[in-house]
Amino acid sequence: MPATAENTIPSSATTARPAFAITRKRTRFLGLTLDECIQAFFGGNALVALIVLALIMVFLFREGAAFFGQNQRNLTVYRQAGLEYIDHIRRQETAHTALTRRLYDLRLAAFTQLTQNQRLSPADANARLAALDDFSVRFSDAVMPIRGLVSDLGEVAAAIKTRFNVNEDKTTQRAQLLAEGRAAEAAQVVIEPVDFAAELQPILDTLPLYRETNAAFAAGLETLLTAAPSLAQIEPGLDARMDEFKRQTRACIATFPEIERKLAAWDYAQPVPLTASLSAFIFGRDWLTASFWQDWYGIIPLFTGSLLVSIVALLIAVPLGVGAAIYVNQVATPREQRLIKPAIEFISAFPSVVLGFFGIAVLGELLRRFSQAGWVHWVPGFPIIERLNALTAGCLLALISIPTIFTLAEDALNNVPRALKEASCALGASRLQTIVKIITPAALSGIISAILLGFGRVIGETMIVLLCAGNRIAIPDFTSGPAALTQPVHTMTGIIAQEMGEVVRGGIHYRALFVVGIALFLLSLAINYAAQKIITRYRIAE
Amino acid sequence: MTLPPPRTPKIENRESKIAPPAPVRTLIEITGLDFYYSEKKALDDIHLRLPEKRVTAFIGPSGCGKSTLLRCLNRMNDLIDGTAIRRGSIKINGIDINRPDVDPIELRKRVGMVFQKSNPFPKSIYENIAYGLRIQGINTKSRLDEVVERSLRGAALWDEVKDRLHESGLGLSGGQQQRLCIARALAVGPEIILMDEPCSALDPIATAKIEELIHELKRRYTLIIVTHSMQQAARCSDFTAFFYLGRLIEHADTRTIFMSPSNPQTEAYVSGRFG
Numbered sequence: 102m103p104a105t106a107e108n109t110i111p112s113s114a115t116t117a118r119p120a121f122a123i124t125r126k127r128t129r130f131l132g133l134t135l136d137e138c139i140q141a142f143f144g145g146n147a148l149v150a151l152i153v154l155a156l157i158m159v160f161l162f163r164e165g166a167a168f169f170g171q172n173q174r175n176l177t178v179y180r181q182a183g184l185e186y187i188d189h190i191r192r193q194e195t196a197h198t199a200l201t202r203r204l205y206d207l208r209l210a211a212f213t214q215l216t217q218n219q220r221l222s223p224a225d226a227n228a229r230l231a232a233l234d235d236f237s238v239r240f241s242d243a244v245m246p247i248r249g250l251v252s253d254l255g256e257v258a259a260a261i262k263t264r265f266n267v268n269e270d271k272t273t274q275r276a277q278l279l280a281e282g283r284a285a286e287a288a289q290v291v292i293e294p295v296d297f298a299a300e301l302q303p304i305l306d307t308l309p310l311y312r313e314t315n316a317a318f319a320a321g322l323e324t325l326l327t328a329a330p331s332l333a334q335i336e337p338g339l340d341a342r343m344d345e346f347k348r349q350t351r352a353c354i355a356t357f358p359e360i361e362r363k364l365a366a367w368d369y370a371q372p373v374p375l376t377a378s379l380s381a382f383i384f385g386r387d388w389l390t391a392s393f394w395q396d397w398y399g400i401i402p403l404f405t406g407s408l409l410v411s412i413v414a415l416l417i418a419v420p421l422g423v424g425a426a427i428y429v430n431q432v433a434t435p436r437e438q439r440l441i442k443p444a445i446e447f448i449s450a451f452p453s454v455v456l457g458f459f460g461i462a463v464l465g466e467l468l469r470r471f472s473q474a475g476w477v478h479w480v481p482g483f484p485i486i487e488r489l490n491a492l493t494a495g496c497l498l499a500l501i502s503i504p505t506i507f508t509l510a511e512d513a514l515n516n517v518p519r520a521l522k523e524a525s526c527a528l529g530a531s532r533l534q535t536i537v538k539i540i541t542p543a544a545l546s547g548i549i550s551a552i553l554l555g556f557g558r559v560i561g562e563t564m565i566v567l568l569c570a571g572n573r574i575a576i577p578d579f580t581s582g583p584a585a586l587t588q589p590v591h592t593m594t595g596i597i598a599q600e601m602g603e604v605v606r607g608g609i610h611y612r613a614l615f616v617v618g619i620a621l622f623l624l625s626l627a628i629n630y631a632a633q634k635i636i637t638r639y640r641i642a643e
Numbered sequence: 644m645t646l647p648p649p650r651t652p653k654i655e656n657r658e659s660k661i662a663p664p665a666p667v668r669t670l671i672e673i674t675g676l677d678f679y680y681s682e683k684k685a686l687d688d689i690h691l692r693l694p695e696k697r698v699t700a701f702i703g704p705s706g707c708g709k710s711t712l713l714r715c716l717n718r719m720n721d722l723i724d725g726t727a728i729r730r731g732s733i734k735i736n737g738i739d740i741n742r743p744d745v746d747p748i749e750l751r752k753r754v755g756m757v758f759q760k761s762n763p764f765p766k767s768i769y770e771n772i773a774y775g776l777r778i779q780g781i782n783t784k785s786r787l788d789e790v791v792e793r794s795l796r797g798a799a800l801w802d803e804v805k806d807r808l809h810e811s812g813l814g815l816s817g818g819q820q821q822r823l824c825i826a827r828a829l830a831v832g833p834e835i836i837l838m839d840e841p842c843s844a845l846d847p848i849a850t851a852k853i854e855e856l857i858h859e860l861k862r863r864y865t866l867i868i869v870t871h872s873m874q875q876a877a878r879c880s881d882f883t884a885f886f887y888l889g890r891l892i893e894h895a896d897t898r899t900i901f902m903s904p905s906n907p908q909t910e911a912y913v914s915g916r917f918g
């Protein structure tokens with residue numbers, strides 16, 4: 102009976118809810134609770150990001166990978182058409198030209214010496230240098246027979262290559278027509294295969310002639326050297342330079358037999374391996390496109406350009422960024438902190454194209470004017486010749502990377518336990534000693550990783566280098582030492598931005614730009630990874 | 644430094660019960676000190692005379708200002724923005740340490756400090772101790788070797804670390820690290836050593852070692868130790884000062900404070916009824 106049952110139940114259970122209520126009914130949506138929905142939303146976002154990243158990488162690598170096959174074919178034609186053969190000889194000519202340029206430099210130095218230090222009139226100075234001038238002219242003319250040979254053979258080889266290229270075009274045309282089902286028209290496209298062996302024969306036949314010319318060339322240079330005028334009466338230092346010039350010329354002559362041997366052993370049919378294509382890219386010293394002779398896709402000039410610009414940027418940004426971080430973190434009053442921190446972080450609000458514009462319009466000219474002032478001529482590379490160069494771009498890139506370096510370095514300093522600072526002060530260390538000997542070393546790993554990330558930021562920056570770096574594709578002349586920093590350069594990012602718009606999709610040039618992109622990506626990845634590693638590896642134990 | 648005339652304190656020394664009363668000189672003299680963190684008053688009208696070559700313990704509930712007063716003695720509060728002594732003075736050996744011509748760096752060489760949490764530098768044991776000398780421009784190896792050994796012996800750590808002087812100081816145990824910090828403080832040759840709860844992070848055995856060390860040190864140094872442990876205060880100090888809400892409530896020799904305090908608040912605190 103209900104009445105008796107009620108009496109026996111303990112009083113706490115008489116209320117409707119169970120004594121120990123820990124279950125709750127949840128509203129469900131598609132079988133998921135609200136929490137799970139939220140979780141799925143965020144997880145989904147992360148997943149999309151990952152998928153997009155993966156797709157980009159797959160695309161990048163797929164487009165880029167085909168480059169190496171194409172470049173292999175490119176190099177094969179270079180060999181089969183005999184261009185490689187001629188370039189061996191041409192190298193001799195280039196070396197001779199470089200030597201001639203040295204001779205001109207020497208003359209300039211001697212002339213300056215005479216007019217400025219010995220106060221001769223230009224006419225008198227020229228008279229004193231007549232012997233040297235005569236020597237220079239004869240030295241520079243010595244190469245004429247070789248030059249003639251190269252240009253004659255070059256025409257033949259270029260013709261072979263053109264013939265080959267025409268054939269290639271016709272093959273594609275025919276394939277296209279066949280694909281469109283226009284077999285009759287396709288049959289009309291006649292392809293005469295190039296018989297490389299026969300075509301090359303006239304070139305190879307000139308080997309004895311070359312040997313003769315070369316021997317005469319070497320002998321000519323030797324006799325010239327023995328009769329070289331002495332510069333000792335003008336200045337002993339110049340004579341030493343003359344001796345150096347002679348030494349270099351003799352070294353150059355010593356390479357001639359090697360070239361002859363190469364030519365004799367040269368074989369047009371020798372296959373070009375895929376690794377040659379790879380190393381031609383990685384170690385290639387030329388980036389030369391749309392050339393009538395031969396296209397080269399070597400990343401070295403672009404890489405050194407990027408590196409040079411980054412070095413300039415870091416040379417400026419590291420002292421400023423780290424210094425500002427130390428000041429703000431350790432020395433500044435709270436008021437100064439409130440002022441400086443947002444100000445530095447504000448720099449990153451500048452669109453880089455605006456900075457680039459500023460570089461073209463103002464900074465480049467300003468730097469050049471400044472470099473022309475007499476009292477800074479001791480600085481290597483000054484006076485600057487080109488308005489847009491690695492220095493101009495580097496200055497602006499420094500501005501870009503300062504916020505990154507500053508913010509991260511400040512974080513690192515902030516993470517140094519306060520107890521270390523107190524311990525140092527309690528031992529009677531001054532503030533400066535504490536900063537230099539305790540705080541900065543303790544934050545060093547963080548500061549280094551800040552610098553690395555700043556480096557990553559700089560090397561990936563495009564707009565500024567495109568506008569301000571001068572865009573000259575050449576390896577900077579490092580023989581002039583730090584003066585290399587004031588030369589115009591081209592960069593990996595700049596070349597992609599500049600050339601991607603005008604290349605044929607799927608062509609070798611297009612793919613080469615992709616490979617540059619991949620190199621850039623890998624470089625950034627390595628930098629970021631290193632930064633991560635350093636900061637976790639050397640974080641001081643708290 | 645001009646020495647103040649020696650005087651016998653009114654409060655009696657525990658040792659005086661056994662030996663004839665030795666004259667104890669006042670080394671630190673605090674008069675009417677008011678200390679502020681910005682607008683917050685942390686110390687209120689403190690009058691205190693601390694004897695030379697004795698151990699004085701500061702006790703009191705959390706937040707009563709023990710650390711603040713301790714840090715006033717080597718001007719560590721200068722490192723905190725907005726702190727100020729609004730009234731009163733602190734004299735050590737008769738010299739007002741807050742006078743403008745007193746160099747806090749020189750002061751801190753004379754008044755060493757050991758912190759609650761051991762804080763060795765991320766350097767080798769040797770360099771941790773040599774640091775205080777190196778910043779004074781002393782770099783002679785023989786001199787450094789000598790001071791390192793003497794300091795480590797002084798902190799009763801030499802035997803444990805003499806074979807690993809060039810390993811990181813962070814590789815030591817907590818108690819060893821704390822003794823390393825004491826050795827580091829000894830290396831610069833202080834007269835006074837301030838210790839802010841030096842054992843609060845240590846196990847009983849490490850604590851016993853430090854307490855033993857304190858006994859040793861008081862022969863040559865004046866020690867002031869902040870502690871939350873009544874037993875510790877009773878075991879190692881000669882005098883005890885009890886603080887409450889920024890005020891000094893009672894200061895007497897340790898036995899008096901623990902056996903027969905004159906103030907009921909002190910009594911309540913030492914007997915564990917509040918705090």
Ligand SMILES: Nc1ncnc2c1ncn2[C@@H]1O[C@H](COP(=O)(O)OP(=O)(O)OP(=O)(O)O)[C@@H](O)[C@H]1O
Pocket residue numbers: 680683685703704705706707708709710711712723
């Ligand atoms: N840096 C600071 N800024 C502002 N107020 C502070 C600061 N340090 C301490 N105080 C305040 O000053 C008072 C005294 O602090 P103090 O650290 O001296 O206490 P304490 O006696 O050492 O306490 P504990 O035993 O917990 O260490 C407290 O009320 C505290 O809140």
Ligand SMILES: [Mg+2]
Pocket residue numbers: 709710711839
């Ligand atoms: Mg405290």
